Amino acid sequence: MSHQSLTEFDIIFAGGGSTACVVAGRLAACDSSLKILIVEAGEHTLDKPAHVQLYQFPFHTAPTSTTHTFHIGNPTPRLNGRALIVSCGRSVGGGSTVNFGAYTRAPASDYDDWAVEGWESKNLIPLMKKLETYEVQPGRPTHGYTGPVKVSPGGHKLGICEEFVRVGMTYHKRPYSDDTNDLETCNTYSVSSLILLPCLHPLTEAVSAMGKVSILSYLSYFIVVMNSCLKRYIDGTTGKRSDAAHCYIYNQAQNPNLQVWVGKRVTRVIFEDKRAVGIEFTNDHVSCPDADQSLTIVKASKLVVVSAGAFGSPAILERSGIGAEAVLKRCGIKPLVSLPGVGENYTDHNVALVPYLAADEVVTMDPLWRREESATKDALAQWTSNGKSLIASNGVDAKIKWRPDSDELKAMGSAFQPRWNEFFRDRPDKCVAIFSLIAGYIGPLFGTLPPRNYMMASYFTLYPASAGSVHIKMDENGKEALDFTTGFFDDPSDIVPINFAYKKTREICRRMPSYRGELADAHPKFPEGSAAACRETSGPVDLNAPDIIYTAEDDAAIEKYHRDCVQTTWHSVRAAKIA
Numbered sequence: 168m169s170h171q172s173l174t175e176f177d178i179i180f181a182g183g184g185s186t187a188c189v190v191a192g193r194l195a196a197c198d199s200s201l202k203i204l205i206v207e208a209g210e211h212t213l214d215k216p217a218h219v220q221l222y223q224f225p226f227h228t229a230p231t232s233t234t235h236t237f238h239i240g241n242p243t244p245r246l247n248g249r250a251l252i253v254s255c256g257r258s259v260g261g262g263s264t265v266n267f268g269a270y271t272r273a274p275a276s277d278y279d280d281w282a283v284e285g286w287e288s289k290n291l292i293p294l295m296k297k298l299e300t301y302e303v304q305p306g307r308p309t310h311g312y313t314g315p316v317k318v319s320p321g322g323h324k325l326g327i328c329e330e331f332v333r334v335g336m337t338y339h340k341r342p343y344s345d346d347t348n349d350l351e352t353c354n355t356y357s358v359s360s361l362i363l364l365p366c367l368h369p370l371t372e373a374v375s376a377m378g379k380v381s382i383l384s385y386l387s388y389f390i391v392v393m394n395s396c397l398k399r400y401i402d403g404t405t406g407k408r409s410d411a412a413h414c415y416i417y418n419q420a421q422n423p424n425l426q427v428w429v430g431k432r433v434t435r436v437i438f439e440d441k442r443a444v445g446i447e448f449t450n451d452h453v454s455c456p457d458a459d460q461s462l463t464i465v466k467a468s469k470l471v472v473v474s475a476g477a478f479g480s481p482a483i484l485e486r487s488g489i490g491a492e493a494v495l496k497r498c499g500i501k502p503l504v505s506l507p508g509v510g511e512n513y514t515d516h517n518v519a520l521v522p523y524l525a526a527d528e529v530v531t532m533d534p535l536w537r538r539e540e541s542a543t544k545d546a547l548a549q550w551t552s553n554g555k556s557l558i559a560s561n562g563v564d565a566k567i568k569w570r571p572d573s574d575e576l577k578a579m580g581s582a583f584q585p586r587w588n589e590f591f592r593d594r595p596d597k598c599v600a601i602f603s604l605i606a607g608y609i610g611p612l613f614g615t616l617p618p619r620n621y622m623m624a625s626y627f628t629l630y631p632a633s634a635g636s637v638h639i640k641m642d643e644n645g646k647e648a649l650d651f652t653t654g655f656f657d658d659p660s661d662i663v664p665i666n667f668a669y670k671k672t673r674e675i676c677r678r679m680p681s682y683r684g685e686l687a688d689a690h691p692k693f694p695e696g697s698a699a700a701c702r703e704t705s706g707p708v709d710l711n712a713p714d715i716i717y718t719a720e721d722d723a724a725i726e727k728y729h730r731d732c733v734q735t736t737w738h739s740v741r742a743a744k745i746a
């Protein structure tokens with residue numbers, strides 16, 4: 168889909184990622200006479216297995232990948248001198264074609280907090296419904312049933328993830344909920360689908376450990392769980408990823424007025440006075456390494472939309488003379504509009520992925536992620552025949568949107584209390600972090616580990632107080648570069664829930680039947696003789712086992728570990744303020 172016949176358009180989108188595909192696709196479907204151009208740095212994704220098969224998402228993050236753009240942050244003492252690398256999608260459909268495909272909606276209060284008329288949750292829910300076909304359960308008031316984006320459980324039931332939920336509900340004493348994406352529900356465990364029936368032991372534990380309401384919730388888990396699942400952007404019939412490009416653009420291939428130019432990097436927006444009339448672009452050096460870098464202009468009569476994501480959009484605006492005067496001056500760019508917010512307030516979620524050893528007999532994603540030929544062949548055969556199998560899975564089938572209770576808040580100490588009081592306490596739909604289990608290993612030791620089963624505890628904070636920035640700068644050779652400050656852990660309260668989450672998720676994992684110990688090389692380095700020392704074991708501890716007691720030295724090891732290892736959740740936002 169790249170008819171390069173038109174030379175002048177009504178509307179041009181600078182950047183062809185998730186947002187651009189939805190908006191351009193809807194405009195084209197509404198009025199097919201509109202001449203619309205999407206200019207994208209990356210390549211087409213139409214029907215490419217690497218994009219439509221969800222299990223392949225970790226392969227895109229490899230350092231040699233051309234479907235991600237890698238941005239190197241400035242080294243910071245908060246991360247023990249590390250220069251954190253944050254990547255984002257680079258192809259038609261952007262992040263939606265390479266991401267984990269996890270269906271996670273924000274709570275209603277996130278929208279209401281904007282306090283912008285017309286953008287309250289009550290006005291946005293109808294649009295969210297219009298977007299999706301929620302294949303999971305009928306008749307849910309905040310979900311949609313006729314939209315192009317399919318939401319389903321995906322291909323396979325991962326029992327190991329259900330262990331995480333079952334232990335979480337009993338040991339961590341939180342109820343079960345089958346829908347944590349209704350814009351309200353929080354602090355409940357949710358699971359993929361039932362494999363394990365409750366044995367008497369955990370049920371008895373639950374009865375003694377919980378109040379009456381929790382017991383009812385626990386019981387309801389086993390009643391509703393047959394229908395429930397962690398949801399994914401997957402078409403439940405075909406088993407293919409349901410991304411913005413396939414759902415909004417590629418399905419309009421018959422419309423010659425909707426054009427997508429790939430391998431083109433937008434340099435700036437062209438203005439006449441203060442009216443945007445077109446864009447300037449060149450060949451993208453990653454997609455087309457041998458092509459010339461000459462500049463071309465294409466005109467738009469009605470609108471130019473800057474839709475290049477959290478990194479691309481501020482850079483295009485600044486190159487166009489829109490931004491903070493000091494930044495523009497440093498780069499020798501003539502100012503057009505002074506907008507100091509451009510490139511400021513950069514935020515991302517802070518994640519740690521902590522590996523554990525898992526039993527030989529459980530099903531994990533490891534054989535597929537290790538690209539083992541026979542496992543992949545079998546899974547592909549099943550997926551081709553009925554859209555099911557691990558090919559349509561991301562390996563993440565269990566999670567809790569976690570809010571600390573009073574004991575946990577106390578255990579976290581005073582450093583988090585002001586943030587809790589000011590931001591979370593009176594907003595019960597906002598969680599502090601998401602804990603989840605990944606059925607397999609996807610960390611930096613990928614490819615070097617013995618071929619066995621792994622599982623990873625993943626925890627990321629949802630509302631870090633720290634913020635960074637993304638600007639353009641000139642390097643010592645006079646070439647444009649990125650001046651990127653992640654801001655991670657600049658606010659001292661941000662690391663507190665992360666440190667706590669290590670301990671809590673470790674307690675959950677070591678009670679799971681499939682637990683076989685920690686992958687010690689990728690855990691905190693606890694001092695010699697510490698009770699928290701990590702090791703391989705033959706099985707889990709008892710559900711009632713005492714928690715590990717961490718000394719002050721152990722706590723210091725956990726904090727160092729997080730400063731050394733915390734990474735992006737690839738949820739970069741807020742860097743293209745427009746007013």
Ligand SMILES: Cc1cc2nc3c(=O)[nH]c(=O)nc-3n(C[C@H](O)[C@H](O)[C@H](O)COP(=O)(O)OP(=O)(O)OC[C@H]3O[C@@H](n4cnc5c(N)ncnc54)[C@H](O)[C@@H]3O)c2cc1C
Pocket residue numbers: 181182183184185186187206207208209228254255256257258259260261262263265266267268269270271431432433434474475476477478479480483736737738739
């Ligand atoms: C690895 C990963 C995992 C994620 N997991 C999830 C998940 O499970 N669930 C979820 O809901 N979200 C997830 N996300 C986040 C989600 O994908 C993004 O929030 C979303 O894609 C952002 O949409 P966007 O349109 O703002 O930007 P993008 O989708 O990033 O699109 C921006 C596009 O602009 C292009 N571009 C940039 N600069 C230029 C330029 N100068 N010229 C031309 N083109 C340019 C880029 O190549 C890109 O295609 C994940 C993201 C990643 C990367």
